[in-house]
Amino acid sequence: MSVSKVAERERLDPAFIRLALVLITGVLAVVFDTTVVNVALDTLARDLHVGVATVQWVTTGYLLALGMAVPVTGWLIHRLGGKRVWLCALALFLAGSVGASLAWDAPSLVAWRVVQGIGGGLMLPVLTTLLVQAAGGRSLGRVTALVTFPALLGPIFGPLLGGLIVQHTSWRWIFWVNVPFCVVGLLLAWRLMPAFPGTGRSRGRQTPELGAERQARNLPAAATEASEASQPAESRLDAAGLALASPGIAAIVYALAQVGADGGFGHPTVLVPLLGGLALLVAFTVRSTSIGDRALVDLRLLRVTSFSAATGLLFLSGFALYGAMLLVPLYFQQVRGQDPFAAGLLIAAQGVGVLASRGIAGRLTDRIGARPVTSAGLVVVALATVPFALATAHTPEWWLVAALVVRGIGLGAVTIPVMASAYLGLDRAAVPHASIITRTAQQIGGSFGTAVLAVALERTTFDAAFWWSIGFTVAAVVLARWLPNRPAQPSAP
Structure with missing residues (x-):
């Protein structure tokens, strides 16, 4: 095969580039929000008349909600389709941003941050899923460069933007900054995103191109077997798996967030949720391995x-x-x-x-x-x-x-x-x-x-x-x- 044909085959499709720009526009709100809010915690504590331990929940509550939302994204994509999940997640994040900007006290702010976390927790894995699926296994290096691009902008511009807002305006503008990204992202997604329907309900369904793809790319057998094993068995939610995975992840994230404040891993406020979260994830792993393609997340990968x-x-x-x-x-x-x-x-x-x-x-x-x-x-x-x-x-x-x-x-x-x-x-x-x-x-x-x-x-x-x-x-x-x-x-x- 000539070099020109290889280059043409590896070139990213214009439709893929358009989809990436649509998704990145929306996810920028999540990326900036995470880093901007950290700069404003001291100002929030002072203006809302609460201590550091209370205002820390503005970040902790968001991270817990984000972690609990991630495990259900696979089922939602399978059930509703990628476009619907993306629009709903972005709308949730928009609602949480507006609510947080209008918060009247610390508890209301934390509650709206939880809403933001649910939306953000759905958006991040959906972004990766839709772009990797749209690429069809080609040029994964350049695809990943696009997927990770928003996450690189947050650490650069987030602290600077947060510092400028806190120094020159009200902290409420930290959340209003998200609104333009969300609104534009919703409009672009509604008009330009393809449908991305769910992956179907049939048990053990195998895509016809899988064998040819394996031969063309000389993939190891283990990769193909794991891929076949992950074909969705049905659209029923693995509620027991969700009840194990989401609280387990949240408990671990909460415990690790308390390490610095409580002086180490041996403190009960760290050790108890950490061990509890690990126990839940171990139980989830054992259960998911035993039920295979009916699991919330197929860990056989x-x-x-x-x-x-x-x-x-x-x-x-x-x-x-x-x-x-x-x-x-x-x-x-x-x-x-x-x-x-x-x-x-x-x-x-x-x-x-x-x-x-x-x-x-x-x-x-x-x-x-x-x-x-x-x-x-x-x-x-x-x-x-x-x-x-x-x-x-x-x-x-x-x-x-x-x-x-x-x-x-x-x-x-x-x-x-x-x-x-x-x-x-x-x-x-x-x-x-x-x-x-x-x-x-x-x-x-x-x-x-x-x-x-x-x-x-x-x-x-x-x-x-x-x-x-x-x-x-x-x-x-x-x-x-x-x-x-x-x-x-x-x-x-």
């Missing part, structure tokens, strides 16, 4: 080596990304004496690095495979964190900012190939299950990474906490050896 490795790496990325997002701004403020807005400007350097590498990381993933790109990115992240671990009072600030740019380049080279390899070889019906698993791994991993590094910082020093972050990044390098070592061949159109 974890039998695929590349998928389980990608899921583990997404969990560990919480230490490299979210944990460091805790350490770096605190370091610039507490050690370097910067104000929050200046610290946000300095941290934006890392986001610039991520944006710079995302395009080439996607193309390299499609050409040479996920393993070499991910391994190289993790090494870059680890090396670029070393200057912070070795920094002294005399270390030039420009050197640390340059390290953040390089660190961002490494992070961009990690996230994209890992996400792409998670969907390699999976059939259309398996994608919603994969989106739920990967999203849950990211959320719990981010909470766990933040909690561990918060405890390390409380009990040691900044340099020791940065060494912890470097250690977990090195551990991820070992795990990356189980990722695919060859590019995915595009399937026939």
Whole structure:
């Protein structure tokens, strides 16, 4: 096959680009909201006349609702179709944003944040599911670069936007900022999104192109078997599975959010919900494995080596990304004496690095495979964190900012190939299950990474906490050896 034909086959379809722009417009509201609100917590506590412990529920309630909503997205897509789920989720997030902006006290604000969390929890995995399904298994590296693009903008512009709003206007504008994205996103989705009907009700249904796709792309048998196993058995909701998974995820996220406030993992307010959440997820795992395709989330996908490795790496990325997002701004403020807005400007350097590498990381993933790109990115992240671990009072600030740019380049080279390899070889019906698993791994991993590094910082020093972050990044390098070592061949159109 000629190079021109290969390039034409791998080129992203204009209809796919249009769909991506529609979905990204809506999800930007979720991305910015998460980072903007964190900047305003101190102002919220003062204006609403509550303590830090109460106002923290503005963030905690949102995260709990988000975590509890994620497991049901696969069933909703199967039952209602992707477009309807997306429109409903975006409308929920819009209603929660307007309600939060009009909140009259702390409890009402927390309640509307829960509504936002439900909408956001549905939107994030639905975004990934619809784009990966629309791509049909082709050019997964570049597809993932588009999927992850909104998440990169939040850490760059969110803190800056939040700082400007809090400093110059009322905190209520933090939630009004979401409204234009939601309204425009709803209009575009209503007019331009295809129907994305549910995947059907028949038991054991197999798509006819699955065998041909496996031969064309030379996929391992385990991937095809897991994909076939994930064909939906019926449209009935696995209520027992939902009753185990959603509270289990919420309990773990809540426990990890309490680690920093309560001084470690051994405190009862941390240990009890953590153990309870783990017990619920273990019960969910046992039950889901036993009932197979009737489960809320088909965990048999974890039998695929590349998928389980990608899921583990997404969990560990919480230490490299979210944990460091805790350490770096605190370091610039507490050690370097910067104000929050200046610290946000300095941290934006890392986001610039991520944006710079995302395009080439996607193309390299499609050409040479996920393993070499991910391994190289993790090494870059680890090396670029070393200057912070070795920094002294005399270390030039420009050197640390340059390290953040390089660190961002490494992070961009990690996230994209890992996400792409998670969907390699999976059939259309398996994608919603994969989106739920990967999203849950990211959320719990981010909470766990933040909690561990918060405890390390409380009990040691900044340099020791940065060494912890470097250690977990090195551990991820070992795990990356189980990722695919060859590019995915595009399937026939």
